[in-house]
Amino acid sequence: MKVVKTIKLYINGEFVRTESGRSYSYNVAGKNTQFARLCQASRKDFRNAVESSKEGFKSWASKTAYNKSQILYRMAEMTEGKRHEFEELFMEALGKTQGEATAMVDSAIDTFVYYSGFCDKFHQIAGSINPVAGPFHNFTHIEGVGVTTLVEDDEFDFQKLVDSICSILTGGNSVIVLLGEGCPAVLGPLAEVFATSDLSNGTVNILSGHLDELRDYIAQHREVRSVSFQSSREDVFHDMKQKSTDNMKRMIPRHKKQKCLENILNFVEYKTVWHPVGY
C-alpha cells in the first residue's frame, strides 16, 4: 500500500503543519484517487508567514544585486536537481506526458535563469540620473515595496508560477505564495528548491489553502505591501482591491506575459535622492 504523505506548509524556512490542524485532499487529475494531503493554511498561518516575511524582506533587500542574482541562479540549479521529482509530480498528479512534463520543468528553469540575470540590471534600465536644473546630484534608485503576497492562478502553469515568484524576488521583495487549486502539491519540491538556495528564512513562504478563506485577511493585513493577483477570478481581485485601500496596498493584476521587465517593475518603489554639489 502506498503511503500518502501530507505536504507541509513552508513558513520561515521550515516545513510546518498548519496550526489549525486542518488538511484537505488533493486528488490525481481527473480521477478520484488521492495524490496527497495538503495543509489548509489558516489566518494564523498567514500571519506567521507575514511575520517571517518581514524579516525575510529585510535580509533579502540588503543583499547585493550580484548576490540576489547568484541565488536565483542557484534556484535554477536546484530545480534541475529535482527535475525528476517535478516531472513525476506533473505526470502523476496532472496526467502530463513525459515530454510535457520535461518541457514544463525546462521552461521553469529558463525563467529562473532569466530573472537571475535581471537582478543586477533592471536598476540600470529603470533607474535614472536626473539632470535637474541646479547644483544637485539627483538619482532615482529602485527598491522593493516589501512583503508581497502572490495569489496564484487556479489553473496550474509551472512557468507562470516561477515567473510570478521571480519577478517579486528580483524586485527586492519577499514573497508569500498562496498556491492555487491546480497543483498545490508542487509545494513540496518547490519549497525544497527555496530551502536549499541560500535564501534567508522568510524570504519565500509557501502556503496551500483556500483563497476564499484568506482573501479578506490578505487584503486587510497592513504589513502586506503589495499583492500579485495572478488568479483569473477578477471579481475577487476587485473586492480585494477595495478592501486593501486602507493601507494603499499595491494591487497588481494578472501579468500579461512572462519573462519581462514590467513584471519586476510592478513590485518596486522609486526613491529619488537629492544632494548638493559643492565644496
Add this chain to the structure above:
Amino acid sequence: MATVSLKVPGGNKITIPHYPIDMIGADERAGTFTKRSIKKQSKLDALYLAIEMTDLTTLGGDDTPGKVEQLCGKAINPVPPQYLEELSRLVPNKELRPIPSVAAVCVYPEQVPVAVRCLEGTGINIASVATAFPAGQLPLDIKLKDVQRAVKFGATEIDMVIDRGAFLRGDYQKVFDEIVAVKEACGEDVHLKVILETGELKTYDNVRLASWMAMEAGADFIKTSTGKVQPAATMPVTLIMLQAIQDFYEQTGKKIGMKPAGGIKTAKQAIHYLVMVNETLGSDWLDPHMFRFGASTLLNDLLRQIFAQYSGQYFYDDIFSLD
C-alpha cells in the same frame, strides 16, 4: 578639516571644532537676501546708513598725496554743497537729511600722514592696510614694523592680511600668532581688522575657520578681502562670516565687527548686505562701529540713489564722482 588646536599667549590651548558649511545651502540662503524688496523710506534710511558705514578706499600703486587729499575731501563732504542746494530746489517741500561723512578712509601707510592732515578734527577714521598688504608674504618683524609705522603716523584702524600660504599648508598656529602679534602692535586704541582674503581661501569651511581664528586672536573686525584678488567680497562669504560672528558672540559675549570689501559697487548690492546683516546679526550690527563696507565707487552710487529717491530723477554721474 578637523578640529584645530592652537596655543594661545600664556601657554593655554584652545580648540576650534570643525564647523562644516554646505556651499549650496549657504549660497541659497545668501540669495534670499537679494530677493528682498527695499522701498521708500526704508530704502532711503539704508542708503544713508551705507554711507556712514563706508571705508572710502584707495589702494593703488599710483596713489599720491594729491589723490588722497581728494579722497579725504569726499569722505568729509560726499556731495558738493551746490548740488544739495539744487536738489532742495527740486523738492522744496521735502526735508533733506544732511549727507553724512563716511566712516573712514582706507589708505597705504605711506599716505596716512596726508590723511591725518586732511581729516584732522573730522572724526573720520583713518584706516591703513599694513602687514605687507596685500600678499602678506614677508617675515613677521617686517609686518610688525609696517603696522607700527602706520600707527605712528596716526592710523586709527589697521587692516591686516593673514598669511594665506600658512593657512593653506595647515600652519594655523603661524596665522594665529601673527594676528596676536599685530593686535599687540596696534595697542588698545587702534582697531584691528583682519583680512582673510576669502578669494584665496576658496572654501567656506576655510572661511569659517579663519574667521574663528581671527576672532580668537583678537580681531575687532573680520574683513573679507584686500580687493586685489577675485572674487573679493561675496554675499555667501559674508554670510558665513556673519554667522561665525553670531556664534562667537553667543559663546564669548564679544561682539566682533564685519567688513566686506571689494566688489560692492552698487547701492542695490549694499542694501542686500544690510538686509543680510539685519536678518542675521540684527540691529546691533547695523552700526558703523560693527559693520563697514570697503569700497571706492560704491559711495557715488549711494549718492545717486539718494538723489533719485528724493527727486525721482537721476542726476549726472559726474557730479558725484569727484575724488
Add this chain to the structure above:
Amino acid sequence: MTKKKTTKKAAKKTAKKSTSKAAKTKTPKAAKSVKKTTKKAAPVKTKKFVFDYDPAPESKAIVNIKSRYEHFINGEFVAPVAGKYMDTINPATTEVLAKVAVGDAKDVDKAVKAARKAFEGTWGQMSGSERGKYLFRIARILQERAREFAVLETLDGGKPIKESRDVDVPLAAAHFFYYAGWADKIEYAVPGREAKPVGVCGQIIPWNFPLLMAAWKIAPALAAGNTVVLKPAEQTSLTALLLAEVCQEAELPAGVVNIVTGAGETGAAITAHQDINKIAFTGSTDIGKIIAKAIAGSNKKLTLELGGKSANIIYEDAALDQAVEGVVNGIFFNQGHVCCAGSRVLVEESIADTFIKKLEKRMKQLRVGDPMDKNTDVGAINSKEQLDKIKALVAKGKTEGGNFHEADVKIPSKGYFCKPCFFAHQSASSTISRVEVFGPVLSIQTFRTPDEAITKANDTNYGLAAGIWSEKGSKIHKTALGLKAGVIWANTYNKFDPTAPFGGFFESGYGREGGLQGILPYLEVK
C-alpha cells in the same frame, strides 16, 4: 609709545570736535570721538537703526479677474449645465474674487466626451513631434505670462508672491518644456517594449500648488498622447482656468484639455465616469482612499500622490546653519501646505539645544503677512477651514506636553494667518508628531544613533519624503537606503524639478510624477 600718542591725539580730536554738528542720528564723527576717549567702553547710546522694510506690494493691475468663470470644455468656456456657481475668495483679505462654475455629472460627461473625441480624433492621430510642439508652445506662453499667473495664484491661494513668482510658475513652465520633449521619444521611455497612451485621463488636483499641479498632471499626460479632464480644487480654480486660456492661445485642438471646476461632487463624477481610463489624484490620503475604493471595481488605472509626515533628520555632524535653513524651508514654505513638508525634525540629542536656539532665532526673521508683498515669507492659510483645522491641532498639541514655541512675529488681524510654530520634546505618539497638519507647525524630537533616527523616521504610515543632514557621505547613503520614502533630500529640502521623479511609498500614494518615471503611468505597455 605709540599708544600714548594715539590717546593724546584722540583727546585733541575730541576737543576740536565740539564744533561738529550735533547728529540727529549717530554719525561716525560723534560715535568715533566718544569711543576714542572711553576706549572700548559701551558704544554711544543713540537710537538703534531699526531696519523695517516698507511695504513692497506687487501690482494687481496685470491680472484681469472676471466676475464669473465657466468650465473649459471642448476648447470653449461654457456655462455649467445646472447653472450653479461658487465663490472663490482671497484668503489674505477674505474678499470674494469671483464666481466659479460648479460642475456636475452632466458637465463632466460633456468634458469626457470632448476628451474622447479628441483622443480618437485630432490628438490621437497626431505625430509625437506635433504634440510636442503644442506643449512647447504652452510652456513658452506660460513663461511670457508668468507675472500674470503669479499674481493670480497669490490672490486666489494666499501663497507669497515671492513663491508663486520664483517657484510655482517657473516650475510649471519647466514641466511643460520637459514633457514636450518626450512626446516624440516615447519609444525611448520604454525601450524594448511597445507603449500606447492610456486614453482619457481624469485628473483631480489640490489647492496648495494649483497651477504647478495642473502642469504636473497635464504635461506628461498630453506628451504621452492622452487627453484630459482636469478638476482644480474648489478653493483655487483661477490659474487652471487661465491655463485654459493659454491652451486656446496655443491653439491646442479642442477637447485635449478640459477643465471642469467644482468641489468633491464634481471630483466624484470624474472618478465615477465609465469612459475615463485613468485617474490621477493629488491630495489628502483620506480622499485618496475614497477614490481608490470608488474605482476598485473598475479597470481604471490610478496614480495617487497623497499626504505625508516627512522626517528631517539632523545629525550632529551636519552643516548646522544650512540645516536650520532646510528645516525652515521644509516646514514653512507655502505655509506648510506641502504634502512633502518636513513636518518632523529628528535631531541628534547632542546638538538639539543648539539647533533649537538657532531655529528660534531664525523663525523670528520670517515675515508673515500680505502674500502680495514681495518681502513676505509666509502668506495666508488657504482657507478658513484649513486654519480652523490647524488651530484645533495646535490646541490639541498643547495639551500633550513638550515645549511649544511660536515665532515672535506680527500677523495681520484680517485674513487667515497662522504664526509659524513648533513643538519640541513631545512623545513620538503625540498628535503633532503623527498627524499631517498641513500648516506651519513643526514637531521636533531627538535621537541618539543613526538606527534610531531611521526607525523613528519610518515610524509612520506615510512614506513621501525625508531629509538627511550630515557632512559624512557614507552616513547619508546608508540613511537614504534605510528610509522608506519616495523622495530623499540630503543636505537640502523641498527641491523640485521636472526631471526628478516625485511620489511616495505606502499611504503616501503610488506612481511617480516627474522625470522618465513620471510618464510611465500615462502609458499602456504592451
